[in-house]
Amino acid sequence: xxxxxxxxxxxxxxxxxxxxxxxxxxxxxxxxxxxxxxxxxxxxxxxxxxxxxxxxxxxxxxxxxxxxxxxxxxxxxxxxxxxxxxxxxxxxxxxxxxxxxxxxxxxxxxxxxxxxxxxxxxxxxxxxxxxxxxxxxxxxxxxxxxxxxxxxxxxxxxxxxxxxxxxxxxxxxxxxxxxxxxxxxxxxxxxxxxxxxxxxxxxxxxxxxxxxxxxxxxxxxxxxxxxxxxxxxxxxxxxxxxxxxxxxxxxxxxxxxxxxxxxxxxxxxxxxxxxxxxxxxxxxxxxxxxxxxxxxxxxxxxxxxxxxxxxxxxxxxxxxxxxxxxxxxxxxxxxxxxxxxxxxxxxxxxxxxxxxxxxxxxxxxxxxxxxxxxxxxxxxxxxxxxxxxxxxxxxxxxxxxxxxxxxxxxxxxxxxxxxxxxxxxxxxxxxxxxxxxxxxxxxxxxxxxxxxxxxxxxxxxxxxxxxxxxxxxxxxxxxxxxxxxxxxxxxxxxxxxxxxxxxxxxxxxxxxxxxxxxxxxxxxxxxxxxxxxxxxxxxxxxxxxxxxxxxxxxxxxxxxxxxxxxxxxxxxxxxxxxxxxxxxxxxxxxxxxxxxxxxxxxxxxxxxxxxxxxxxxx
Amino acid sequence: xxxxxxxxxxxxxxxxxxxxxxxxxxxxxxxxxxxxxxxxxxxxxxxxxxxxxxxxxxxxxxxxxxxxxxxxxxxxxxxxxxxxxxxxxx
Numbered sequence: 001x002x003x004x005x006x007x008x009x010x011x012x013x014x015x016x017x018x019x020x021x022x023x024x025x026x027x028x029x030x031x032x033x034x035x036x037x038x039x040x041x042x043x044x045x046x047x048x049x050x051x052x053x054x055x056x057x058x059x060x061x062x063x064x065x066x067x068x069x070x071x072x073x074x075x076x077x078x079x080x081x082x083x084x085x086x087x088x089x090x091x092x093x094x095x096x097x098x099x100x101x102x103x104x105x106x107x108x109x110x111x112x113x114x115x116x117x118x119x120x121x122x123x124x125x126x127x128x129x130x131x132x133x134x135x136x137x138x139x140x141x142x143x144x145x146x147x148x149x150x151x152x153x154x155x156x157x158x159x160x161x162x163x164x165x166x167x168x169x170x171x172x173x174x175x176x177x178x179x180x181x182x183x184x185x186x187x188x189x190x191x192x193x194x195x196x197x198x199x200x201x202x203x204x205x206x207x208x209x210x211x212x213x214x215x216x217x218x219x220x221x222x223x224x225x226x227x228x229x230x231x232x233x234x235x236x237x238x239x240x241x242x243x244x245x246x247x248x249x250x251x252x253x254x255x256x257x258x259x260x261x262x263x264x265x266x267x268x269x270x271x272x273x274x275x276x277x278x279x280x281x282x283x284x285x286x287x288x289x290x291x292x293x294x295x296x297x298x299x300x301x302x303x304x305x306x307x308x309x310x311x312x313x314x315x316x317x318x319x320x321x322x323x324x325x326x327x328x329x330x331x332x333x334x335x336x337x338x339x340x341x342x343x344x345x346x347x348x349x350x351x352x353x354x355x356x357x358x359x360x361x362x363x364x365x366x367x368x369x370x371x372x373x374x375x376x377x378x379x380x381x382x383x384x385x386x387x388x389x390x391x392x393x394x395x396x397x398x399x400x401x402x403x404x405x406x407x408x409x410x411x412x413x414x415x416x417x418x419x420x421x422x423x424x425x426x427x428x429x430x431x432x433x434x435x436x437x438x439x440x441x442x443x444x445x446x447x448x449x450x451x452x453x454x455x456x457x458x459x460x461x462x463x464x465x466x467x468x469x470x471x472x473x474x475x476x477x478x479x480x481x482x483x484x485x486x487x488x489x490x491x492x493x494x495x496x497x498x499x500x501x502x503x504x505x506x507x508x509x510x511x512x513x514x515x516x517x518x519x520x521x522x523x524x525x526x527x528x529x530x531x532x533x534x535x536x537x538x539x540x541x542x543x544x545x546x547x548x549x550x551x552x553x554x555x556x557x558x559x560x561x562x563x564x565x566x567x568x569x570x571x572x573x574x575x576x577x578x579x580x581x582x583x584x585x586x587x588x589x590x591x592x593x594x595x596x597x598x599x600x601x602x603x604x605x606x607x608x609x610x611x612x613x614x615x616x617x618x
Numbered sequence: 619x620x621x622x623x624x625x626x627x628x629x630x631x632x633x634x635x636x637x638x639x640x641x642x643x644x645x646x647x648x649x650x651x652x653x654x655x656x657x658x659x660x661x662x663x664x665x666x667x668x669x670x671x672x673x674x675x676x677x678x679x680x681x682x683x684x685x686x687x688x689x690x691x692x693x694x695x696x697x698x699x700x701x702x703x704x705x706x707x708x
Contacts (some may be wrong), residue, residue, distance in 0.1 A: 233706055239629060247627045250700045252680050275631050293707060314707060460682070462673040473675075475685045508706035510672075527656035573680020594706055 001124035002026060003213035004066045004523040005034070010108040010130065012123065012282040014197050015056055017031055019130050024109055030526065031609060032543075033536035035063035036283030036498040037356065039081045040543035044616060045092070050549055053189075054171065054196040056116035062103065062162075062202065063110040065500015068243035069101040069210045070219060070523050073225045074502035076101070079185075086173045086197075086348070086423040087448045088402050091183035092450070093177070095288035098160035105206025112372040113197065119336070122150060122163070122201040127208070135200035135398075140166060147180035150201050163201035164191040165343030170393040171195050172401035174348035174426075177286055182284065182310035186345035188425065188447055189403070213525030221519055226290050229509035233291050236504065237283065238273035240295045241314035244270045249322075252573030253457075254436040256322045257377060258354040259420055259427070259563055262572020265326025270317050274329060284310065286502065293504060300312035312346070314337035318429035319350025324357060325377035328615045335383055342391030346404060353386055355404040356396070358418045365411060366393035384610045393583070395499035420561045421575040423448035423553070432564050432579045433459055435476040441486050443558045444588055446544040453497075454483070455507060456489040467491055467513040467530060473570065479580050483587030494537035517614050537609050542600050543593075546616050555598045558585060619643045620695040624657055626701040631668050635661055644693065650676060651689040653699060665701075673704025 010017040020136060025376030027040070031040050039061045042363035051057045061081040064379040069073055083177045084091025102113060106127050108215050113123075120135040138146050143165040150161050160180060168191030171356065176184045185191075194200070235243055248254040249267035256264045268274060284294030295311030312320070312332050320326060320335045339346045346500075351584025354376075359365045360375035362505065371389075373382050373396065389397025399407045404426055408419035420427045425448025432439030435457035460466070460476035468488055474481065495516060496503050505511070517528045545553075548578065593604025605614055625639040626632050631675045642656050643648075651703070657665045668674060677700045683691045 232704075235629060235703065236706040244705040244707065245701045247700075247705050250627060250702060251675075251677055251678060251682075273632075418700065462675050471685050473682065475682070477685075504707050508704075524660075573677070615674070 002523050003211045004070060005029065006107045006109045006210070007103050007210070008108050008584065009110045009112060010125070011112045012130070012132070014113060014117040014121065017132050018133055021108075023298050031536065032065040032539055033498040033533065035142055036065070036079060036494070037447060037540045037543065039063050039110065040547065041612065042538055042615060043081060043083070043495060044543060044547050044550070053083045053088060053091075053125050053193060056192060056197070057114060058083050058196075059189070059195050060113040060199070061115070062100070064100045064104045065498055067523050068500030069104045070212055070224060071288060071406045072501065072519050072523060073229070074224055074289040074291070075500050076289060076502060076504040077497065077500045078495065080177060080188050081582050082188050082193045083551070084190065084447065085190040085192050088470060089448070089553055090446045090544045091188035091190055091193070092447050093187045093190055095177075095179060095185040096183045096502070097162050097179035097185070098181055098287055099162045099179060099202055099204045101161040101287055102204035102206050102288065103212055104210050106204055107206065107208055111202070113199065116196060117198040118513055120200050122199065122203060123534055124154060124200070127203040129259055138200050142166065143178035144341055146201060147165065150203055151180075154203060156205060159202045159203045159205045161201055164194045165341055165391065165393045167342040167344045167401070168192050168195040169200070170391075172344065172390060172393055173403050173406070174345050174401060175343050175351065178347045180341055182340070183286065184345070186347060187450065189345070191343045212523050214522045218519070218522035221522055225505070225515060226419040227271065227513050228291055228511055232510040233505070233508065234291050236508070237291045237485055238275055240311070242270070242272035242312065244272070244575055245317060246273070247427045251575065253431045254322050254430060255318055255427070255429050256402070257290065257325050258323060258358045258418060259431075260358075260569070262569040262575055264327075265324045267293070267322065269327045270321045270329050270332060271414060275311065278331065279333060285313050289502065291505060294319060297349050298589050299333055302330055304330040307334055307337060309337055310340065311524070315429050316346035316350070316578065319347045320353070320383060323350050323354040323429070324383055326380060326383060327378070331380040338384065338387045338391070342387070344387065344391055347389060348426040349387060351420060352400045352404045352407060354420050355385070355407065356400055357410060358375045359415050362418075362497060363371050364414045375380065382541065391424065391534050414548050417562060420563065422434065422560060423451060424556055425449045427561070430457060431574060432560065433569060433574035433577045436479050436584070437476070437482040437485050439564060439581055440482055440584040440588060441490070443585065444486070444583060445549065446541065452503065453493050454486055454489045455493060455503065458488045458489070458507065459485065465492070465507060465513055468534070477577060482584050483591045486588060487591040490541055491534050491537035494540045495533045498537070498540060535608070541612055542605065542608060542610060543613060545594070545600055546563065546613050548597050548603070549617055551597065555585075556563060556598065558598055620646055620648065620693060620697075622648075622653055622693050623698045624653060625698060625700040627700055631664060631701065642702060649694050650678065650683055650691050650699065651694065653657060654689065668701055668703070671703070673687055676687055676700070677702055677703040
């Protein structure tokens with residue numbers, strides 16, 4: 001057996017309660033860089049446009065990266081894939097769930113779930129034993145309680161669990177999946193897909209070793225990577241991802257008041273440094289990570305006490321903080337805790353509340369619509385109340401839980417301009433006014449507005465990648481060369497995801513990218529090069545684009561909210577800027593081998609050796 | 619003379635200096651280079667070490683000076699200069 005892989009795919013049908021095990025096709029694993037690429041092929045072949053996100057025929061795929069669970073540093077990532085109920089297109093979320101590692105140790109690289117149970121169930125995968133167990137007693141429980149209750153039910157504390165909360169059960173379209181180590185597969189509403197299948201949780205425990213082809217080489221690489229990144233990422237360890245709040249406010253990257261303001265006086269109050277000085281009581285590391293950027297907090301006094309648990313990270317702090325004009329760190333910690341317990345994506349939740357606040361300010365919705373809640377900017381109690389309503393799908397929460405796009409459609413035409421999303425996925429917390437490349441990236445990302453599928457702003461932030469041609473800083477306000485930048489950064493991000501590695505360590509930590517093929521070879525035993533890996537990353541992107549084109553995505557959908565195109569800010573570092581999307585989009589289509597409507601050209605598909613996909617674009 | 623605000627966004631630098639920002643009076647026509655020299659004279663080599671570190675950005679009113687002429691970028695009264703460390707994550 002080749003190293004890294006368990007070699008099996010487990011398929012479970014929740015309708016007929018049957019499962020079967022398939023061999024992983026190793027030649028496909030080679031060309032498509034493991035399960036992320038293979039899952040892209042499976043979704044293309046098995047989920048056609050007639051399969052609605054909440055229909056039993058929709059697939060929910062839980063997969064591991066090629067290196068996941070190995071001793072490569074921060075090889076901790078698992079990925080959930082489905083047709084998204086929020087966007088109706090490719091849905092995907094990457095997280096550090098230990099369940100993926102245990103799944104691989106149990107002997108499976110990938111779990112494919114379809115069908116729907118007629119009553120609440122959870123899966124228990126323990127080496128060769130596969131059980132579909134009753135989850136009626138856990139239905140309605142919050143995520144943290146569920147994870148513990150399931151471990152107790154199994155009598156197995158070492159089991160790794162991921163689950164949904166009430167939001168996913170209630171088919172809230174911005175719901176997440178939460179792991180027992182406090183990590184979230186937040187984006188694209190995949191928790192609601194679990195809910196639609198009456199699947200409360202997945203628990204796994206395995207006893208097999210994950211084989212490594214060349215342990216000596218892997219150990220040498222491991223030492224080098226830890227040595228480089230421990231020093232480079234020290235501040236990330238000390239202050240967490242929220243370290244960026246103040247610097248991003250200074251450079252015009254922090255989103256403020258639903259993207260209408262360029263300065264935020266409260267940035268210091270919600271920063272990672274302030275957190276470290278006040279509520280931080282510990283750090284949390286993912287599997288095989290030496291950095292520990294995760295936060296553990298305790299609020300002992302004030303209106304949000306007592307509160308103890310996983311702390312908010314940058315995206316959450318910006319979404320539930322500056323985007324809503326909230327500068328109270330303890331309230332953000334409380335909102336984060338609530339979102340995680342209900343199983344709600346903090347980015348989409350914060351962005352949708354900010355949208356509602358702008359509608360309220362403009363009189364498009366009133367207290368009659370909100371059930372008496374005064375949705376004023378920075379109203380801390382209102383934010384907390386609305387999160388609870390979204391999680392329970394009650395009152396105004398029943399509308400907002402649909403996500404900002406659908407909520408705007410329900411509220412009426414006057415609201416649509418203020419819904420900040422791409423293809424239905426809310427804009428994450430990096431400004432396309434400040435980094436034009438992020439505007440293009442949001443417009444063309446596989447899953448709607450996504451910052452992590454590309455991270456194309458990094459060279460403009462001084463983080464360089466000479467091994468893929470970015471050896472000097474780029475100007476974030478310029479559009480020159482941005483199509484090429486976005487394309488290449490998308491491909492490298494696909495590579496890091498497919499390998500199961502953490503982007504913070506490998507893309508922010510100063511690791512030469514040429515170490516990636518060496519890691520891959522050390523674990524699998526297969527020779528490769530960075531060019532080969534990038535080619536595989538490109539294949540994955542094109543396959544997911546074909547999936548989206550099948551679902552109806554065209555050029556008109558590769559669009560940004562009009563605000564970014566027409567309404568410049570009147571203050572801050574990005575004052576006066578708008579995103580010149582069209583010329584970047586034209587160049588991007590050429591870079592990617594797409595036609596004028598954004599469909600992959602046949603010659604590109606064949607050039608990449610994706611002959612099996614040709615029939616879907618014919 | 620012009621007044622220019624220098625803002626420190628690096629946590630270690632803040633701790634070492636005990637301040638978050640300082641205001642400097644400089645002759646008309648001064649550049650970023652003169653500002654940094656004035657800061658180094660007042661606070662020592664730590665400033666230069668931070669500025670020289672890979673990934674550090676110097677921003678003039680939020681704009682990366684790399685695209686404003688580097689340390690030769692001219693300063694005007696009321697300008698705000700920030701030393702921004704490499705920000706990981708986000």
